[in-house]
Amino acid sequence: MKIHEYQAKTLLAQYDIPVLRGKVASTPAEAREIATNINSKVVIKAQVYAGGRGKAGGIKTANSSEEAEKAASQLIGTRLVTHQTGSEGVPVSRVLVEEASKVARELYLSILVDGTSRLPLMMASEAGGVEIEEVAESTPEKIFKSYIDPAVGFQPFQGRRLAYGMNLEGGQVGEATRLMTSLYNLFMDKDCSLVEINPLAVTADGKLLALDAKLNFDDNALYRHKDIQELQDKEQEDPLEVQARDWGINNYVKMDGDIGCMVNGAGLAMAVNDLIQYCGGRAANFLDIGTLNNPERVVNSFKMFVADPRIKAVLVNIFGGIARVDVIAQGIVKAYQQMDIPFPLVIRLAGTNLKEGRRILAESGISFILAKDFYDGAHKAVQAAKGITK
Amino acid sequence: MSILVDKNTRLLVQGITGSEGSFHTQRCMEYGTKVVAGVTPGRGGIQHLGVPVFNSVEKAMAETGANASLMFVPPAFAADGILEAIADGMPLVICITEGIPVLDIVKVHHYLREKATRLIGPNCPGVMSPGKCKAGIMVGDIHLPGNVGVVSRSGTLTYDAVSQLTNLGIGQSTCVGIGGDALPGSTFVDILKLFQVDQDTKAVVLIGEIGGTMEQEAAEFINHEVTKPVIAFIAGSTAPSGKRMGHAGAIITGNAGKASEKMKALSQAGVIIAPNPAEIGLTTKKVLESL
Numbered sequence: 001m002k003i004h005e006y007q008a009k010t011l012l013a014q015y016d017i018p019v020l021r022g023k024v025a026s027t028p029a030e031a032r033e034i035a036t037n038i039n040s041k042v043v044i045k046a047q048v049y050a051g052g053r054g055k056a057g058g059i060k061t062a063n064s065s066e067e068a069e070k071a072a073s074q075l076i077g078t079r080l081v082t083h084q085t086g087s088e089g090v091p092v093s094r095v096l097v098e099e100a101s102k103v104a105r106e107l108y109l110s111i112l113v114d115g116t117s118r119l120p121l122m123m124a125s126e127a128g129g130v131e132i133e134e135v136a137e138s139t140p141e142k143i144f145k146s147y148i149d150p151a152v153g154f155q156p157f158q159g160r161r162l163a164y165g166m167n168l169e170g171g172q173v174g175e176a177t178r179l180m181t182s183l184y185n186l187f188m189d190k191d192c193s194l195v196e197i198n199p200l201a202v203t204a205d206g207k208l209l210a211l212d213a214k215l216n217f218d219d220n221a222l223y224r225h226k227d228i229q230e231l232q233d234k235e236q237e238d239p240l241e242v243q244a245r246d247w248g249i250n251n252y253v254k255m256d257g258d259i260g261c262m263v264n265g266a267g268l269a270m271a272v273n274d275l276i277q278y279c280g281g282r283a284a285n286f287l288d289i290g291t292l293n294n295p296e297r298v299v300n301s302f303k304m305f306v307a308d309p310r311i312k313a314v315l316v317n318i319f320g321g322i323a324r325v326d327v328i329a330q331g332i333v334k335a336y337q338q339m340d341i342p343f344p345l346v347i348r349l350a351g352t353n354l355k356e357g358r359r360i361l362a363e364s365g366i367s368f369i370l371a372k373d374f375y376d377g378a379h380k381a382v383q384a385a386k387g388i389t390k
Numbered sequence: 391m392s393i394l395v396d397k398n399t400r401l402l403v404q405g406i407t408g409s410e411g412s413f414h415t416q417r418c419m420e421y422g423t424k425v426v427a428g429v430t431p432g433r434g435g436i437q438h439l440g441v442p443v444f445n446s447v448e449k450a451m452a453e454t455g456a457n458a459s460l461m462f463v464p465p466a467f468a469a470d471g472i473l474e475a476i477a478d479g480m481p482l483v484i485c486i487t488e489g490i491p492v493l494d495i496v497k498v499h500h501y502l503r504e505k506a507t508r509l510i511g512p513n514c515p516g517v518m519s520p521g522k523c524k525a526g527i528m529v530g531d532i533h534l535p536g537n538v539g540v541v542s543r544s545g546t547l548t549y550d551a552v553s554q555l556t557n558l559g560i561g562q563s564t565c566v567g568i569g570g571d572a573l574p575g576s577t578f579v580d581i582l583k584l585f586q587v588d589q590d591t592k593a594v595v596l597i598g599e600i601g602g603t604m605e606q607e608a609a610e611f612i613n614h615e616v617t618k619p620v621i622a623f624i625a626g627s628t629a630p631s632g633k634r635m636g637h638a639g640a641i642i643t644g645n646a647g648k649a650s651e652k653m654k655a656l657s658q659a660g661v662i663i664a665p666n667p668a669e670i671g672l673t674t675k676k677v678l679e680s681l
Binding site: 108110111112113114115116118119120121123132133136137143149150151188191193194196198218220221223224253255263264265266267268270271272273274275276277278283286291319320321322350351352373374375378 | 488494527599607649666
């Protein structure tokens with residue numbers, strides 16, 4: 001789960017990590033008031049879940065509270081399109097109004113769980129800013145890494161090593177070590193999957209400051225962090241994906257094709273989409289129905305397809321394991337009873353309780369195209385989608 | 391032979407009295423797996439599905455000689471269950487549970503370092519040695535005893551691949567689902583090591599997915615250590631690339647998470663790549679015929 005920058009900074013501040021004076025505004029008038037209180041040059045930052053805001057015009061500076069109000073009015077209520085959002089962009093409902101700062105250097109600091117070592121990993125670099133990935137690619141020696149023993153925790157020597165790696169000096173080294181320790185504590189306390197301070201600024205007077213902050217959380221651990229759950233902003237997500245979650249389909253990702261897919265298992269769902277492309281078509285979504293034996297979830301998947309005007313055909317590919325084919329079949333029949341299904345349906349079934357599932361479908365009288373195997377299903381779905389589009 | 395589980399496996403089921411635990415314990419027993427004990431704290435002393443239930447793994451092991459554990463414990467308590475089994479010296483723990491917090495698993499891995507337990511999963515379908523032992527949630531009757539080892543990050547895609555093999559008359563020595571989580575207990579390399587020294591395994595089918603670098607590590611290992619033919623498929627070529635972990639993920643893995651990069655690394659290590667997921671069986675057949 002993602003949160004906004006202003007929420008991330010509130011959390012950082014709770015862990016004594018220095019951030020700029022600022023506050024979030026949801027109207028231009030509020031932005032003006034905040035700027036008046038700050039009483040110096042301010043920066044107005046659009047609060048969206050996507051990166052690349054600066055280049056997309058989502059960050060503006062203002063020399064007066066009037067300018068702050070104007071800048072906020074140019075952002076609030078619009079949609080911001082960045083290289084991470086797709087052409088429809090994401091809505092801007094709030095802006096963060098922050099005092100402007102004089103930055104001498106831009107550093108980089110992050111923590112995630114490293115898959116290879118299976119340990120929390122802190123990374124630091126003196127080359128912070130938007131080009132950090134290129135830095136990692138072309139000059140990897142500028143990225144310093146520290147693997148953290150979860151039983152011992154983050155140690156001062158690790159902080160010093162990273163601080164010297166970023167070419168900090170004097171009192172900055174101790175300050176950075178303290179900041180890193182706090183950041184590690186935040187990461188562990190809140191079950192983060194990522195904390196990233198980029199840039200970590202060294203101000204003109206030599207102080208460290210989190211200029212931007214990205215915090216992501218482990219979805220599997222949200223049950224023990226009600227405070228974090230409440231921060232979620234559904235507006236920032238694709239409406240179809242939010243709808244899917246509300247209907248109990250947690251594993252739905254919108255794609256750009258016209259064939260709706262309902263599959264059990266994430267690997268198989270990806271493979272179905274791959275196979276559709278191999279057969280010359282494009283999937284409209286990734287949908288893993290999961291393992292719960294509940295026909296309602298099948299009905300809800302069909303509601304998703306009906307609500308999606310792009311869909312020209314639907315492919316159901318179920319290989320029953322925990323999920324039982326007969327339950328899926330019941331769900332499909334129920335969906336046809338409840339709504340008008342305007343697209344051709346291709347069904348491929350295999351695994352647990354296959355015979356019963358086939359019987360239910362055959363006796364229901366609904367019209368569908370039966371596929372004999374994995375390939376046949378994808379092939380027939382692509383044909384069906386093309387048949388409609390001509 | 392086979393790897394990890396066979397006729398000598400004496401299975402303990404942690405979480406045996408839950409609905410999932412009950413359902414799948416029964417399926418395992420029907421397949422012929424020796425289920426000797428169950429553990430559900432607080433339910434010790436009862437018989438469930440004809441199996442004695444204990445309050446602790448320690449007691450269950452002492453009284454029944456269980457030598458492998460299959461876990462169906464809910465996600466919030468699963469890491470604790472794994473740690474208990476490790477502490478009591480269980481040689482093999484297979485964790486089916488999906489949705490365990492990552493930092494809980496970090497703790498498990500830390501504890502595992504000095505212990506002899508082998509962990510498979512979490513979030514996996516389990517381990518199957520056809521005709522000998524089913525320790526997991528996979529469908530039993532799609533399998534056929536034979537000489538191809540299967541190792542996979544996916545569940546249902548593996549069922550499909552296995553049934554492709556079986557329909558072509560190609561049996562399996564052991565099928566191992568290592569699970570779909572970012573921090574699996576055993577990696578491709580761990581399982582490839584076992585297949586390489588297993589006399590009954592003549593070839594290995596490896597099914598990977600986008601994300602992480604486990605397939606590249608497998609490629610490196612295959613290049614230097616594996617003499618048996620390996621056939622692979624990587625799912626997710628068409629997955630949108632927008633799901634990213636800030637800059638940090640990219641710094642760690644670069645482009646390595648992409649399906650195309652994984653296929654390239656494996657292919658450079660001499661692995662035969664199936665052209666699409668429906669031809670995993672056929673590709674394996676061709677490789678076996680050329681031996």
